[in-house]
Every structure is written in C-alpha cells, then in structure tokens.
Amino acid sequence: MLAGLRKSNMKPDFRRPIMKCILHQLINSLDLLHLSGYNRIMIKAMFLLAFHAFLRVGEITCNGNSKNILQMSNLQFFRRGMKYPSRLKISFHTFKGHYNKAPITLVLNSQLSENLCPVVTLFQYIKERGPAPGSIFRFPGGITISYRYFCSTRSHSFRIGAASTAAEQGVSKTDIQAMGRWHSNAFKSYIRIPSFEVR
Structure with a gap:
C-alpha cells in the first residue's frame, strides 16, 4: 500500500526523450566541446551504449551507489576476422528491480555506420581505456565517471x-520491457509516441 501511495504522489516526468535524430545531434556536438580525445570517445560511447542498450544512468556512472554499475567483466565482444567486432554481449547480473532474478543478457550487433555504431565506438573507447578490470567508463586515473559529470553533457533521457x-519501429511491448529490464508495466510511461496505447 505504501509503495502504491508513493507512486500515486509522484510528480509528472517532464524529461524529453532522446530519439535517434537528437542522439546524432548530441554526438556531432561533441566536437564543439572542449574535451580531450579520451573524454570525447568516452562520452560518445556512453551516449550510444545508453541509447541502444536501454541503460539507466546509474548503470554507467557513480552516484553514491555502485552495485549496479557495469563492469568490464560484463562485456564480451565477438569478432569474425574484421577490424571491429561484429557484436557485443552485455550481461546484467544486478540492476534496479533485480530481486534475485536470473542475470539478463543483451546482444548488440554492429551497424553499417561505424561512426554511430555502439559496438564499434565502445570497442574504440576500450582500446584507449585499456583492459584493466573495474567500471567500464572512467577517467584515465581510474575514477568512475560521476552521475553529475555525465548529466552535465545531456538533459534528456536515453531510456525514454x-x-x-x-515502439515507433513496431517492437512488441514484451520485447521493450525485456530489453529495458523493467519488472513491471512502468515501461509504458517511458514511451512517448501518440500512437502507443497505454493500458
């Protein structure tokens, strides 16, 4: 009852969704910022991975609670003799709402446009980062990227x-819920297209 009451008193979510066109604009704008080469490829990889893997910001940044942050051990690249990997497997062992459920695995295939491909960009970033264990996204000194630093570079929601x-591309509600690792119908509030019917 208390959980339901808290949800009923929640404020409206006014975050704007980062659709693909906005994502591409964000990536193109990185060249205009005063970032080092390392930080630029890191932020680009974070943007692309956050969008394509339906990531929560708390899964790639530190904000006091680090138990759900993706680690290098959560990643596995697959190559077929090419310069870059053909796909990426991400294993989620813990995540918000996990509640002793089995780990979830998400596979991302490489895309035709290498410049906008999350698999290729993450691979390029890790070549700069190095293979040391620990959180995936961190500064050269080894400090995990903070929630505040990441949010200073964007103001919308990648998950939305x-x-x-x-949903716009016709992916089923069941698949969207699974890809985003939502354990309830809360995922429906993240879909912001007029044609999507919420029940």
Whole structure:
C-alpha cells in the first residue's frame, strides 16, 4: 500500500526523450566541446551504449551507489576476422528491480555506420581505456565517471528515447520491457509516441 501511495504522489516526468535524430545531434556536438580525445570517445560511447542498450544512468556512472554499475567483466565482444567486432554481449547480473532474478543478457550487433555504431565506438573507447578490470567508463586515473559529470553533457533521457524509438519501429511491448529490464508495466510511461496505447 505504501509503495502504491508513493507512486500515486509522484510528480509528472517532464524529461524529453532522446530519439535517434537528437542522439546524432548530441554526438556531432561533441566536437564543439572542449574535451580531450579520451573524454570525447568516452562520452560518445556512453551516449550510444545508453541509447541502444536501454541503460539507466546509474548503470554507467557513480552516484553514491555502485552495485549496479557495469563492469568490464560484463562485456564480451565477438569478432569474425574484421577490424571491429561484429557484436557485443552485455550481461546484467544486478540492476534496479533485480530481486534475485536470473542475470539478463543483451546482444548488440554492429551497424553499417561505424561512426554511430555502439559496438564499434565502445570497442574504440576500450582500446584507449585499456583492459584493466573495474567500471567500464572512467577517467584515465581510474575514477568512475560521476552521475553529475555525465548529466552535465545531456538533459534528456536515453531510456525514454530508446523505448519510444523501439515502439515507433513496431517492437512488441514484451520485447521493450525485456530489453529495458523493467519488472513491471512502468515501461509504458517511458514511451512517448501518440500512437502507443497505454493500458
């Protein structure tokens, strides 16, 4: 009852979704910022991975609670003799709402446009980062990227944009819920397209 009461008193979510066109604009704008080469490829990889893997910001940044942050051990690249990997497997052992459920695995395939491919960009970033264990996204000194630093580079929601884009492309509600690792119908509030029917 208390959980339901808290939800009923929640404020409206006014975050704007990052759709693909906005994602591409964000990536193109990175060249205009005063970032080092390392930080630029890191932020680009964070943007692309957050969108394509339906990530929560707390899964790639530190904000006091680090138990759900993706680690290098959560990643596995697959190559077929090419310069870059053909796909990426991400294993989620813990995540918000996990509640002793089995780990979830998400596979991302490489895309035709290498410049906008999350698999290729993450691979390029890790070549700069090095293979040392620990959180995936961190500064050269080894400090995990903070929530505040990441949010200073964007103001919209990648998960809202990813869910909305998937729905727009005809992906089923069941698949969207699974990809985003939502354990309830809360995923419906993340889809911001007029044609999506919420029940």
